[in-house]
Amino acid sequence: SQQGEEDPQALSIQEGENATMNCSYKTSINNLQWYRQNSGRGLVHLILIRSNEREKHSGRLRVTLDTSKKSSSLLITASRAADTASYFCATALRGQNFVFGPGTRLSVLP
Amino acid sequence: DTAVSQTPKYLVTQMGNDKSIKCEQNLGHDTMYWYKQDSKKFLKIMFSYNNKELIINETVPNRFSPKSPDKAHLNLHINSLELGDSAVYFCASSQGSGGNQPQHFGDGTRLSIL
Numbered sequence: 001s002q003q004g005e006e007d008p009q010a011l012s013i014q015e016g017e018n019a020t021m022n023c024s025y026k027t028s029i030n031n032l033q034w035y036r037q038n039s040g041r042g043l044v045h046l047i048l049i050r051s052n053e054r055e056k057h058s059g060r061l062r063v064t065l066d067t068s069k070k071s072s073s074l075l076i077t078a079s080r081a082a083d084t085a086s087y088f089c090a091t092a093l094r095g096q097n098f099v100f101g102p103g104t105r106l107s108v109l110p
Numbered sequence: 111d112t113a114v115s116q117t118p119k120y121l122v123t124q125m126g127n128d129k130s131i132k133c134e135q136n137l138g139h140d141t142m143y144w145y146k147q148d149s150k151k152f153l154k155i156m157f158s159y160n161n162k163e164l165i166i167n168e169t170v171p172n173r174f175s176p177k178s179p180d181k182a183h184l185n186l187h188i189n190s191l192e193l194g195d196s197a198v199y200f201c202a203s204s205q206g207s208g209g210n211q212p213q214h215f216g217d218g219t220r221l222s223i224l
Contacts, residue, residue: 044216092209100153
């Protein structure tokens, strides 16, 4: 099964609302990263949070990490139609490369 | 000034054919990757090269053969294409391996097998 799994699988909200996506993983990690994928495009890196960090911000994005629960959340505040995309978490196991979750499809309705 | 570029963007071919996908990055990174994304959006790593040396080789049929002529290029050759090979193939690069740095992705090659 996937090391990182996002929840929910799909999310529809109105423009201006906040969107929260969650990621759970199974084993100890070095760091966790969030990526966005617009339709027909490659993945774009959003935020990297290290295992000794609890929260990180970047513009309208806020990422939290709870290593005791093996979970992370991505909050997008004041969403825009341009935020419509799939969002993936990726976990880096010690000495190994990324394992991506199946993603959350976010639709922001105007 | 595209950072990671893949060619071709679309590839439609018959079962049994051999095809290649090329990838180039101009970011000066030392690690490059090939991923396969299926129709359900699952993204799985196939190969990873660090300084032209193969470091990750997941369970991939040996019909798939990567080649890295230099640090900036990683090509993927596929022999005897099968229907199940239909997917989007992404190339990515990062500075350093081990998953401690962000990866930069190309826009993918959409492979369709008829």
